[in-house]
Amino acid sequence: MSVDTSKVATSNTSAATANKPTKVGAAAEWADERLGLAAMGKKNLRKIFPDHWSFMLGEIALWSFVVLLVTGVFLTLWFRPSMAEVTYQGSYPNLRGISMSEAYSSALNISFDVRGGLLLRQMHHWAAMLFISAMMIHMLRVFFTGAHRKPRELNWVIGSLLLLLGTLEGFTGYSLPDDLLSGTGVRAADGFIQAIPIVGTYIGFFLFGGEFPGDAIIPRLYTIHVLLIPGILLGLVAAHMLLLVYHKHTQWAGPGRKETNVVGYPMLPVYAAKAGGFFFITFGVTAVMGAILSINPVWKFGPYDPTKVTAGSQPDWYMGWPDGALRIMPGWESHFWGSTWSWNIFIPVILMPMVSWMVVTSFPFLESWITGDKREHHLLQRPRNAPTRTGVMVAAMVWYAMFWLAGGNDIIAIKLHMSINQITYFLRAAVFLGPVIAFFITRRWCIALQRHDNEVLLHGYETGVIMRSAVGGYSEIHLPISEEKAYAITVRDRGPEGAGEADGPKANGKLTLRDKLRTLYYEDDVEKPTVEEIEAAHAHAAHAVEGGHDDAHAIEGGHDDARAIEGGHGEH
Amino acid sequence: MSDSHEIQAHTDALLPDPGHPEHHWRPTDVDPKAERRAERQVATLFGLSVVCTILFVVSYVTLQTGIGGQEFIGLGASNVALGLTLGGAFLFIGIGVIQWARKLMADVELVEERHPASSSLEDRSATVAALQAGLEESGIARRPLIRNTLVLSVGVLVAPAVVMLRDLGPLPGDKLRHTVWAKNMRVVRDVVGTPIRPADLEIGDLVNAEPEIIFGTDKGQPLPSGEVIEGSDLQVQKAKSATVLLRMDPDDIVSDVTRNWSVNGIVAYSKICTHVGCPISLNERTTHHLLCPCHQSTFDLADSGKVIFGPAGRHLPQLPLGIDDEGFLVALSDYPEPVGPSFWERETKSPQAIYDEWSKETGQ
Numbered sequence: 001m002s003v004d005t006s007k008v009a010t011s012n013t014s015a016a017t018a019n020k021p022t023k024v025g026a027a028a029e030w031a032d033e034r035l036g037l038a039a040m041g042k043k044n045l046r047k048i049f050p051d052h053w054s055f056m057l058g059e060i061a062l063w064s065f066v067v068l069l070v071t072g073v074f075l076t077l078w079f080r081p082s083m084a085e086v087t088y089q090g091s092y093p094n095l096r097g098i099s100m101s102e103a104y105s106s107a108l109n110i111s112f113d114v115r116g117g118l119l120l121r122q123m124h125h126w127a128a129m130l131f132i133s134a135m136m137i138h139m140l141r142v143f144f145t146g147a148h149r150k151p152r153e154l155n156w157v158i159g160s161l162l163l164l165l166g167t168l169e170g171f172t173g174y175s176l177p178d179d180l181l182s183g184t185g186v187r188a189a190d191g192f193i194q195a196i197p198i199v200g201t202y203i204g205f206f207l208f209g210g211e212f213p214g215d216a217i218i219p220r221l222y223t224i225h226v227l228l229i230p231g232i233l234l235g236l237v238a239a240h241m242l243l244l245v246y247h248k249h250t251q252w253a254g255p256g257r258k259e260t261n262v263v264g265y266p267m268l269p270v271y272a273a274k275a276g277g278f279f280f281i282t283f284g285v286t287a288v289m290g291a292i293l294s295i296n297p298v299w300k301f302g303p304y305d306p307t308k309v310t311a312g313s314q315p316d317w318y319m320g321w322p323d324g325a326l327r328i329m330p331g332w333e334s335h336f337w338g339s340t341w342s343w344n345i346f347i348p349v350i351l352m353p354m355v356s357w358m359v360v361t362s363f364p365f366l367e368s369w370i371t372g373d374k375r376e377h378h379l380l381q382r383p384r385n386a387p388t389r390t391g392v393m394v395a396a397m398v399w400y401a402m403f404w405l406a407g408g409n410d411i412i413a414i415k416l417h418m419s420i421n422q423i424t425y426f427l428r429a430a431v432f433l434g435p436v437i438a439f440f441i442t443r444r445w446c447i448a449l450q451r452h453d454n455e456v457l458l459h460g461y462e463t464g465v466i467m468r469s470a471v472g473g474y475s476e477i478h479l480p481i482s483e484e485k486a487y488a489i490t491v492r493d494r495g496p497e498g499a500g501e502a503d504g505p506k507a508n509g510k511l512t513l514r515d516k517l518r519t520l521y522y523e524d525d526v527e528k529p530t531v532e533e534i535e536a537a538h539a540h541a542a543h544a545v546e547g548g549h550d551d552a553h554a555i556e557g558g559h560d561d562a563r564a565i566e567g568g569h570g571e572h
Numbered sequence: 573m574s575d576s577h578e579i580q581a582h583t584d585a586l587l588p589d590p591g592h593p594e595h596h597w598r599p600t601d602v603d604p605k606a607e608r609r610a611e612r613q614v615a616t617l618f619g620l621s622v623v624c625t626i627l628f629v630v631s632y633v634t635l636q637t638g639i640g641g642q643e644f645i646g647l648g649a650s651n652v653a654l655g656l657t658l659g660g661a662f663l664f665i666g667i668g669v670i671q672w673a674r675k676l677m678a679d680v681e682l683v684e685e686r687h688p689a690s691s692s693l694e695d696r697s698a699t700v701a702a703l704q705a706g707l708e709e710s711g712i713a714r715r716p717l718i719r720n721t722l723v724l725s726v727g728v729l730v731a732p733a734v735v736m737l738r739d740l741g742p743l744p745g746d747k748l749r750h751t752v753w754a755k756n757m758r759v760v761r762d763v764v765g766t767p768i769r770p771a772d773l774e775i776g777d778l779v780n781a782e783p784e785i786i787f788g789t790d791k792g793q794p795l796p797s798g799e800v801i802e803g804s805d806l807q808v809q810k811a812k813s814a815t816v817l818l819r820m821d822p823d824d825i826v827s828d829v830t831r832n833w834s835v836n837g838i839v840a841y842s843k844i845c846t847h848v849g850c851p852i853s854l855n856e857r858t859t860h861h862l863l864c865p866c867h868q869s870t871f872d873l874a875d876s877g878k879v880i881f882g883p884a885g886r887h888l889p890q891l892p893l894g895i896d897d898e899g900f901l902v903a904l905s906d907y908p909e910p911v912g913p914s915f916w917e918r919e920t921k922s923p924q925a926i927y928d929e930w931s932k933e934t935g936q
Contacts, residue, residue: 116650117637151689184866195915273672281667307851311865331847331885342914376579
């Protein structure tokens, strides 16, 4: 795997000739004699990583997690997770002399009296937002391109665990400052817990050390936030990375890029430099955000007081979705045998997020159960080539978006001068209808794009050059796409052939659920052309250009023009 | 190798693979000038990072943080300067390293063969054999007594961990059913703690109120120190007993229960939303509707606090109001039903049923 470096910048070639013993060499020998690093290094130092912009999304998540760890450790040096009552004597005049918890007082202290403290707080909060959004977008990328298929299903499960724990980590984190906004969030969380049938009251009393708010919840959330969840997150991130290395990264199909190989740059030096450099960029961007974009100005809300609330109380954006569900849920409560069943709370904030998470986590298994596809996949699929899957995810996104909008129904009502009641009624329907509409539109859109691929393969791309024939008819000149592009488009399964054996009809002659779903999954998929179709199309094109038609001259003339255009297009 | 030990996906390429595209040399590979320029660029970026780090330290030492500090476009100059210099210090390293990778490091794409994720059949059988040998030597299959007692003893070790959690908090008991409101306790203004006469309120006025005991007094006299509620217990009691008073035209009151518990058109309700417990605060003056800002549950205070919109499942509890001999508003009893969000053990009844029970108990 040597690289021709004959022309590579000379500054970069000297290392290859270093064979006399050096200090570094001696240190490496010392380490190898104790740790046996060479065996591992041999395998991994030049490991290949394929390049594509979308592979960077997971990196954003990884590096913002590192930013969270670094800024978080600094914050713990000053933050005091205590609900003991103190009288604020710090430098923020508007709150001086007011009773508050030590937690809130130390959050103010970090914001006003520790140099760079506000920067750390804002970086920490922005990095948390970045962490969760990057994880979500990364997850979408993985799903849309089929990277969750065998052998990577377990890494998908780890990823969805990371998303779940990251969200809980975010909630426990923004609850810590004990300002009016975060206290309102904790108050609502207490309400959620008590809504759990049978055990809810007990869980609530154990978690809060008695009735809300008590004096135990902040220290307990703190332990969960700085020790328990980050510990698990670290372990899962490590496992996620190890599996990535073991499976080798997926890649897009293209010339020389096959299921059985991986084409790209070696870990050392290019990938290490790019990925390592990207850590510095992520950190730098977070620092700039912390510098100029104010986030969670806790001093504006005042200390938590259970009798107060601010209008427009909103959780962090990633909690907006269950909060929205909570807002548009009808007020269903059942009362029997002296008990109260709060469906209006339990369903939207406990049951629905749990079920949604479980469905998302089991996506790879559900899909392979339906398609029967048990093969290993290392080439990514274009979203259009799995119309049902793409449709399902877009439907899920619309579902999420509708709930998320509902989480801001009061803001929408105020900003757009609309009735909050109307918005709520609309969203109650939209959360169900929206995904269905989105599914069908997306699916048909994918199928149209598949058709377009075939069109381009068989008849070439549209040049935009319009020809007028001798008899006055108009036609557009099409030119064949490049060999490389045509190859990349055609690397895909032919219909459900890749799927496993069907169950076959049951004894009563009906299809099993799995076979029905499989039929629906592949229904209306446009298959790529056959060899004969491609040959016929090429022959037709050659025929036309050679001039069997009346307008042969015109086409040849147009052909020259098209050549010029093709030159302008650059590579195809 | 058997089939199961090859990568199985076949994507049935229709056209021939044109093979890896030809590698193109970059200007920095062939033009020594471009190469030196790139080298200078990278070094300059690293140098800029050092400059930013120095500026960071300078800003740290010179700029004052917080309220008294300098300002920069309306933001704290210290925060902006520290953040931008720290950001620059990191960004310039990142950009420099990536520029180095793009311009000067070898840019030839390499190929690595993949291997199936599964182990080879030999490895599998060797592992199974090793596992069997190990289990065989332990005799775990032949000695069920040992196996079962081990499983049992390890299994019950969960108990200490679970038992230890018991002291996380007290049992709920009937704590959620009661507040500190009691018969003849004055209804006082929140924050200031002053008692309220009906004449203090005009029609349409909404007042946030608390039971007098929250302020450590009884009929204006300080309570003995043992009875004063303090610390986190005070927060707990405030969280439950927060109350809103609203004065409306007595003729606007719809339900008899509400009328019976009102004084001159003044009604008192729990301020804690029956949904998830936010303090309700938005009053629609003309309709007597009270809206919770958290999830927009809306309650009609003229009609036993019934829910007229939003996700709440239950009316707002009403506090029976009366007047003491000095003419101040007082509670006639504690809230006749639990306040705040639902909990499973809660008995839920209609306002009329609650009123009937209440009058039987109190004889009022």
